[in-house]
Amino acid sequence: MKQLSLIILFLAIGWQINAQQVEGCATPPVKSEWLTEYQQNPAAYPRSSEILYVPITIHLVGTDVGNGYFSIESLLDAFCTLQSDFVDSEIQFFIEGDIRYIDNSTYYNHTFGEGAEMMYFHNIPNTINCYIVSDPAGACGYFSPGQDGVALAKSCMGVNDHTWAHEIGHFLSLPHTFLGWEGTDYDYSSPTPNFVNNFPVERLDGSNCNQAADGFCDTEPDYLSFRWPCNGELLSNQPQQDPTGEEFRSDGTLFMSYANDNCSSRFSGEQTGAMRANLLGPRASFLYNQNPPQPLDPSIATLVSPVNDELITEVGSLELSWEAIPDAVGYLVDLDLMLPNGSAYNFGNYHTSTNSYVVTGLVSDKAWRWSVRAYNLNDGCTTYSGFEQFTTGNFLTATQEVEGLSALSLFPVPQSAGNQVQLSWSMVESKDLQLRIINLTGQTLYTERFFSPAGKNSKQINTNDLAAGVYVLALETENGRSFKRLVLK
Ligand SMILES: [Zn+2]
Structure with a gap:
């Protein structure tokens, strides 16, 4: 425990210098000894032409009372982006074990x-431990070399964000392309020095690319240590001058720069070589x-029920x-309410490990649509x-069934349009009834009053005037309503 306290104290002091990097990455600006040696002779290091599969442990961190977790759906989207960002490097990840939840x-x-303590107590060895939190030390994310873990802000884990790729780049030995400039703002109006924060400043002619900045010669000079937008050629709007006065703009396509997420799409060849050698x-x-x-195969769920605009008679x-x-380990369910103007309003999102889900509290007299996304932890x-649609009818707000009426049935269901159907029921005592046929939008299409004697009854009903579709056949009195679904093919 004393040792841990010392480690935490050391890291806390060591990282103070980065605390002002509110938007970016707070990984300490150092080049590892391993990378320094590697860059002296990359050819001497092991190689492989195979895809390398690397385990990741996901820690979703919430508050003490269990709120605020990054959602599974967002995690899957972010994981899909991460895999895509590493395809060209032939490095792919899989999520090891269960997703781990930490209430703290x-x-x-x-x-x-505090982040160092979190990693100390929760890291799983031989996996890349990724902690998804609300605020990782004021940054979008960081890699902790001391604790060998990655912390990421939920807000920087969108489907179009590359923070996760950037931090795993750090984990696999890569420095920023602008190494040395962290915490120092480049100023075009002053001559650029030969050294910044004791790092040699990289020149445009490549003469010191092995020693300066990240030490990779296929990542060009970059002095921009704040998040920056790129122009149509994916270069920085900000021009820069190297120590000899040569002008250039930074390459926004590199994940290890601070270009905005819409600019970046790649690791360089030398960066990829270093990451793979680091893994090997x-x-x-x-x-x-x-x-x-x-x-998953198939990866798209086939919806079973309710489908085809089915009328739902039980909204509870x-x-x-x-x-x-x-091989799916879970399913995400999206349920939308259709508004009168035709747009969809999200009614609920649900998560289940089985191939069904019971929703409650639907409202009557509405159209709905729903869809399902399957996943397993290696396929984000x-x-x-x-979408499949269904409808809840407005007759459902009424309430109580016809008193004394039982054994209501309709035959056959479904029937071909134009053919008769037979409605049967039993009455405790004789009563006047109203027969009503209602369509899915709640319109009454047919009404008939008749006398029903006590005992078993039946009635043939013509469907000549009804198109194929779903209807409701209701028997009503002043005080109640009983109904059956009529389906015409
Ligand atoms: Zn970084």
Whole structure:
């Protein structure tokens, strides 16, 4: 415990200099000894032409009372983007074990010292430990070399963000392209010095690219240590001059720069070589499973019920069901209410491990649509199925059934349009009844009053005037209503 306190104290002091980097990455600006040696002779390091599969442990951090977790859906989207960002490097990730939840408000919004403690107590060895929190020390994210873990802000984990790729780049040995400039603002109006914060400043002619900045010669000079927008050629709007006065603009396509997320799309060849050599060398213990589970097949869920604009007669609770997908570990359900103007309003999002979900509290007299997204922890790139629609009828707000009426049935269901159907029921005592046929929008299409004697009764009903579709057949009195679904093919 004393040792831990010392480590935390050391890290907290060491990182103070980065505390002002509110928007960016707060990884300490150092080049590892391993990378320094590697860059002296990359050819001497192990190589492989295979895809390297690397385990990640996901820690979703919430508050003390269990609020604020990054959602599974957002995690899947971010994971899909991460995989895509590493495709060209032939490095792919899989989520090891279950997603881990940590209820801790201190870690949820943490300082560097608190983050180090979080990683110390929760890291799983030989995996890349990624902690998704609300505020990682005021930054979008950081890699902690001391604790060997990555912290990420929920707000920087969008489907179009590359913060996760950037921090894993750090984890696999990469410095920023602008190494040395962290915490120092480049000033075009002053001559550029030969050294910044004791790092040699990289020149445009490549003469010192091995020693200056990140030490990679295929990442050009970049002095911009704040988040910056790019122009149409994906270069910085901000021009810069190297120490010899040569002018250039920074390359926004590199994940390890601070270009905005819409500019960046790649690691350079030398960066990729270093990350792979790092995995095959000091990180070789991470490569224990080179046959992780494969993407879902099929990946799109087939919806079973309710479908085809089915009329729902019981709004208190409704089971949505779909076909199970092999190897899926969970399903996300999206339920929308259709507004009169035709737009969809999100009514609820649900998460279940089985191939059905019971929703409650639906309202009557509405149109709805729903869809399902299956996933497993190695396939974040699944998409939602198409929508299926159903309707809840307005007659459902009435309430009580016809008193003394029982055994109401309709035959056959479904029937072909134009053919008769038979409605049957039993009455305790004789009574005047009203027969009503209602369509899905609640319109009354047919009304007939008749006398029903006590005992068993039946009535043939013509469907000549009805198109194929779903209707409700209701028997009513002043005080109640009983109904059956009429389906015409
Ligand atoms: Zn960084």
